[in-house]
Amino acid sequence: MSYHNDADDRAEVRRSEWVAKLLVPVAVVGHVLFYVVLPASLAWAVGWAGGADLFSGFDSAPIRRVAGIGMFLSAVAAIITTESVTRLGRPFSVGHFLVTMVVMGAALFPSLAEWYRVRLGLAPEHFVVLQSYCYLALRVVVGILIGATVSWILLGRYASVATAPRPQYSRK
DSSP: OOOOOHHHHHHHHHHHHHHHHHHHHHHHHHHHIIIIIHHHHHHHHHHOTTTTOTTTTOOOHHHHHTHHHHHHHHHHHHHHHHIIIIISOOOOOHHHHHHHHHHHHHHHHHHHHHHTTOOTTOOHHHHHHHHHHHHHHHHHHHHHHHHHHHHHHHHHHHHHHHHSOOOOOOOO
């Protein structure tokens, strides 16, 4: 014989409301951690002089002057791409990847031309401006690739969680 107590039901409702209120800050912290901090820190680590430093080949005075804004733009691009691809459901397809690679090649071209002493018919000060803008574009493209990679990992994680069977609860 089972006895049903209204006080137990009210206590269970209060407990579930308390847990729901507790989970809100946890969800916010998790969102900020995975969608903002992780892509931004990866973008920072790629360009950090003591870390991976993929941009060490661009060692000229004008580029060093815009390196800080390049780091900022890279982090912003990584965050926006992660949010856009994962949260808004805009997939980063093969076409997007190929366009990103073409833009990366175009952004690398002035630096490659400089290594071979080709100035592309520009005055030295104009070539420096072109090279600085291409450096910033390259940093943005690297941020986009970082954001796409992070979102690809997050989407893979969510896909495995979404396919797992969820327990069904019913109210008495």
